[in-house]
Amino acid sequence: MDFTHSQILFAFFLTAIAGLSTGIGSLIALLAKKTNKNFLSISLGFSAGIMIYVSFMEMMPRALQELSAGYGEKTGTLYLIFAFFAGIVLINLIDFLIPEQINPHEAHEVEEMYKSTQLKRTGIMVAISISIHNFPEGIATFTSALSALDVAIPITVAIAIHNIPEGIAVAVPIYHATGNRKKAFWLSFLSGLSEPAGALLAFLFLTHFWTPTLNGLILAAVSGIMLFISLDELLPSAEKYGKHHLSIIGVVSGMLVMALSLFLFI
Secondary structure, rough: OOOOOOHHHHHHHHHHHHHHOOHHHHHHHHHOOOOOHHHHHHHHHHHHHHHHHHHHHHHHHHHHHHHHHHHHHHHHHHHHHHHHHHHHHHHHHHHHHHOOOOOOOOOOOHHHHHOOOOHHHHHHHHHHHHHHHHHHHHHHHHHHHHHHHHHHHHHHHHHHHHHHHHHHHHHHHHHHOOOOOHHHHHHHHHHHHHHHHHHHHHHHHHHHHHHHHHHHHHHHHHHHHHHHHHHHHHHHHHHHHHHHHHHHHHHHHHHHHHHHHHOOOO
């Protein structure tokens, strides 16, 4: 399948927005005296709601349609199941390989980061772990943008929201270790570059072999990745940072916004 230059450039643009939103998190951490946990809870729930809804109501049905057209309904469904859980295994493996104490996707109080006695090392290690973890998200955002913009734009928003606390996790320890706001900001900002790097990998290798079948497999795998992120990271973090009902309001609001946006694109 051939893509126009404008399609490819816009896919890179969306991926860059999603990844570099870590800079927003660093600004929040450096400018605010204390993180607004209620707002953060609603935002994380909102992001989870978008991801869960789009995974099951748009991406999985579209993936099944693509795979069924190539292999028949039963075999296509089998490939769908395989790709979906392969995505979950991939993102879970990445989480498993990153030590819990520096994993930004393990829920921590953002203010507690500066209690560490090795702040600078902590911040650098968190930045590295974020870069590793966000690499497949860059592939997901880029490939979804090539598949369908009505899906890609909400996904970009969701990933951008969930990257904000990651920026906080990098900026806080670096700033309190060095007292240098610029250094804390730029390290946090640059940690988001792994997502455009993932997009570049997808462009160099995947787009040259793009077929409806590959598109279906990728959509299913991305659905698994986004569901895992929602259940393993976003929802537990939303619960930890704020009140239970606020996180649920965020989830439902995210689903509603996603449903309305898909309806408007019909």
